[in-house]
Amino acid sequence: MxxxxxxxxxxxLTAEASAEAQACGSDPGDLExxxxxxxxxxxxxxxxxRAPEDWLRRAVRAEARRTRRRARRERPYAAEPADRAAPSPEHRVLAAARHRALREAVARLPGRCPRLLQxxxxxxxxxxxxxxxxxxISQGSLGPERSRCLGCLRRLLTPEVASREARG
Known part of the structure; x- marks a missing residue:
């Protein structure tokens, strides 16, 4: 059924969404x-x-109206609130620790992975x-090599991330 x-x-639905999307400033795929x-x-x-075609037309128009109302009400920030404030000393220390852990993990990678990622x-x-x-190396082999190196890096970092989250 x-x-x-x-x-x-x-x-x-494709036709109705395409027709209504222009009026509400939405993507037809999103509306659909x-x-x-x-x-x-x-x-x-x-x-x-009972009448699926009528229901569908009404639903498309209702969603288009919702989208227009939402666009009128929502106003974007000039900047994200977090961007306006300087990072706290704790955030700077944690960021430095994450960067240090990443650099150390990259250095432990096999083969030419450290040089490639750097x-x-x-x-x-x-x-x-x-x-x-x-x-x-050839330019064509960079993509597969990068993918392999990032997979190794992910496997190296997973235990560290998991153990830190477990402690809270």
Missing amino acids: TDDLVAALGPL QTVWLRLLERLETHGPP ALFSPEDLTYREIAGELG
Whole structure:
């Protein structure tokens, strides 16, 4: 029943969401996804609507109105509140400890992983071509090598992160 309803309403929902999205300043995909969620909620509580096409049109328009109201009410911050305040001494100490732990973990990586990650994190913002030349490997192998090195780093850091969280 649900599969039939979804298949029948899919093209109509796409068309309605595309038409309403421009007026409310929303992405048609976001509007469409929200209406699908509303339909699923309705199916769980009240079952399928008697006139699904009419229900769908009303739901799309209602979501578009909600989006317009929300856009009128919400005002973005000029800056995040946390950005306005200087970090406390505790935050600076904790950040320094995290950076030190990361540097130590990178240094313990096997092979050329330490050099590769240091080049990738370099403040000089090196290109893949420059990194490949510096390490003496082909540019095409940097992606797979980076992925392998980050996986090793993740495995090295996981026990440290888990043990710190366990202590509270």
